[in-house]
Amino acid sequence: MYVLVADDSRVMRQIVIRTLRQAGYDWQIIEATDGQEAYDMALAENPDLILSDWNMPNATGIEALQALRQAGCMIPFGFITSEGSQEMRDQAEAAGALFLIAKPFTAESVRETIDPVLA
């Protein structure tokens, strides 16, 4: 699997990547530092999955997702974000996201969410 992780925090990207490894996913990871870069890298690199923060400078995660879908890009997309309200989950789902993992997360909670999507 070739996976794009987007988060403006280097610390959080590192935590997400570490947690993915702990969850047993031996994936090749590329990193984006904001929503605009996530959009650009998704179109240029065509990853198998995008895992994105919501609240980022330049473009938010939801704006990146909406722009990708408008561009006809249907790469599976999930959020890993500090905000897990029902309103945001509904907004994410309406935009085409497959899941929303709220921070803080554990390797177990990440696996429980992502495994069914990969099946």
Added chain:
Amino acid sequence: MIAGLVTVSREQILAITEDVFAAMIDGGSEVLVTERHEPVPAPVEPLCAWVDMTVAELGLGVRTIVRTERPAADQLTRALLMMDASEAVGQEDLVDAFGELANVVGGNVKSLLAAPAVLSLPSVAQTAPELPENQFLQDIALDWRGSVLVVSLWSLV
């Protein structure tokens, strides 16, 4: 109006910080952050991180501030980045890590607000911008590995 928006109790703030520290900082399910019942010592080398949650249509908001001392923020950064205890913490990593801690705590507080709000990016500085006392909503002092943290909520009007 703000009282109707913010019904976040000290117990809920404690539960959020316990979850955040256990999952992200202390490497598992062990809860090492506890409520502090003793007085909070005057900060010597303070560091604050905060995020704002605003409800534009109501013209209201809430600020979540996490305050600690620089050595504790260094320790938090090392834990988040899995650095050795002897490794020096750079300013960029410190701001990123401590800001992200406030971001995750604030994001979870935001989920408890009565109205959908927009979360800001985190800010980090020695002190948070001063707010009038009458905008104070709630706070809780916490002990973590010999250090003290204070999480406070303030209204933004």
